[in-house]
Amino acid sequence: xxxxxxxxxxxxxxxxxxxxxxxxxxxxxxxxxxxxxxxxxxxxxxxxxxxxxxxxxxxxxxxxxxxxxxxxxxxxxxxxxxxxxxxxxxxxxxxxxxxxxxxxxxxxxxxxxx
Amino acid sequence: xxxxxxxxxxxxxxxxxxxxxxxxxxxxxxxxxxxxxxxxxxxxxxxxxxxxxxxxxxxxxxxxxxxxxxxxxxxxxxxxxxxxxxxxxxxxxxxxxxxxxxxxxxxxxxxxxxx
Numbered sequence: 001x002x003x004x005x006x007x008x009x010x011x012x013x014x015x016x017x018x019x020x021x022x023x024x025x026x027x028x029x030x031x032x033x034x035x036x037x038x039x040x041x042x043x044x045x046x047x048x049x050x051x052x053x054x055x056x057x058x059x060x061x062x063x064x065x066x067x068x069x070x071x072x073x074x075x076x077x078x079x080x081x082x083x084x085x086x087x088x089x090x091x092x093x094x095x096x097x098x099x100x101x102x103x104x105x106x107x108x109x110x111x112x113x114x
Numbered sequence: 115x116x117x118x119x120x121x122x123x124x125x126x127x128x129x130x131x132x133x134x135x136x137x138x139x140x141x142x143x144x145x146x147x148x149x150x151x152x153x154x155x156x157x158x159x160x161x162x163x164x165x166x167x168x169x170x171x172x173x174x175x176x177x178x179x180x181x182x183x184x185x186x187x188x189x190x191x192x193x194x195x196x197x198x199x200x201x202x203x204x205x206x207x208x209x210x211x212x213x214x215x216x217x218x219x220x221x222x223x224x225x226x227x228x229x
Contacts, residue, residue, distance in 0.1 A: 008154050036220075043118075043205050043220035044157065089156050100147065100212040101170065104156030 008087060010109045019077040021108045023090035028071060030092035034102065035064060035075045039086045047075070047088075077110075085112045116141065118221035119188075120206050126227045133193040133200070135224045139208030146189045147207040147218065148174075148181055157205060162212075163189060196228045 013019045025033070031052040036044035050057045050064045050073075057064050063076040073090050087109050091102040119138040127133050139146050145164055149157040159173040163183040174181065178196075183189040193200055203223045209216040 034218075041223075043222045046217055046219060049217070091156075100145070100162060100209065100216070100218065101159045101173070102149075102157070102218065104158070106156050107154075 008107050008109045010111060012111045012113060013080045014113050015082060016079055019075075019080045019084070019110060021075045021077075021088050021110065023073040023075075023105050023108075025071050025073060025090065025092045025103075025105070027092060027094045027103070028068075030094040030103075032093040033064070033066060033073050034091045034093075035062075035073075036089045036091060036104075037084075037086045038089060038107070044089060080110075080112050082112045082114055085110055118143075118206055118208050118219055120204075120221040120224050122224060123222065124225045124227070126229060127196050128229055129197055130195050133196050133226055135191040135193075135204050135206075135226070136188040137191070137206030137208075137221060138188045139206075140219055143208035143210050143219075145209045145212055145216075146183050147209075148189075148191050149205045149207065149220075151203040151205060151223075153202075160191075193226070196226070198228050201226055201228045 034049040035047040037047050038044045048059045048062050048064050050066050061078045065074045087107045089107045090105045093102055118140055121136050147162050148160040150160055151157045161174045161181045162170040166185050178194045180192045203225050205220050205223045207218045207220045209218045
């Protein structure tokens with residue numbers, strides 16, 4: 001689940017390697033999950049989403065895996081590039097029809113070493 | 115197609131003043147959301163609006179904060195009598211509809227600093 005902290009978890013990856021960013025969510029009723037990328041001084045940028053009736057979804061260089069049993073979500077980035085350096089947030093939606101609230105995790109900072 | 119537009123990008127206010135943040139949703143989007151982000155934290159939902167209606171304001175402080183999305187013009191987030199704790203980045207987002215599958219797109223944010 002979420003926790004408020006002063007320091008973001010950090011992942012350092014060599015350029016060209018694959019990155020795996022993990023996220024634990026708290027609400028078993030959540031049925032929609034999204035990964036966002038946020039660069040310094042900018043707004044969150046949509047990367048990929050997945051519904052709870054799926055285990056895996058692939059995009060361009062990114063894959064999201066969902067394990068509902070342990071309430072775990074991961075984002076895999078293939079062949080990580082310097083431009084991938086940012087803070088990555090997972091977000092869950094459990095508001096149901098009529099509203100669209102996203103609950104964000106606290107984020108993971110990805111640093112790509114050239 | 116322009117994205118979600120927010121202004122001002124940076125705003126400095128003294129304690130006790132009012133802050134007004136504006137947001138124009140993406141073209142074709144009628145659903146607007148405001149989120150707040152404190153340093154090194156995730157975004158927190160504040161309010162969800164459609165034209166002339168507040169749909170869900172469960173994340174917004176009961177006092178000093180208000181939001182509107184008039185029939186014409188941008189959505190406004192208004193903070194009266196600002197305090198230091200209001201210093202944060204305020205993000206507006208929009209979507210075409212609500213519910214899963216309607217991707218929510220965020221603006222670049224308005225950074226409020228209260229001195």
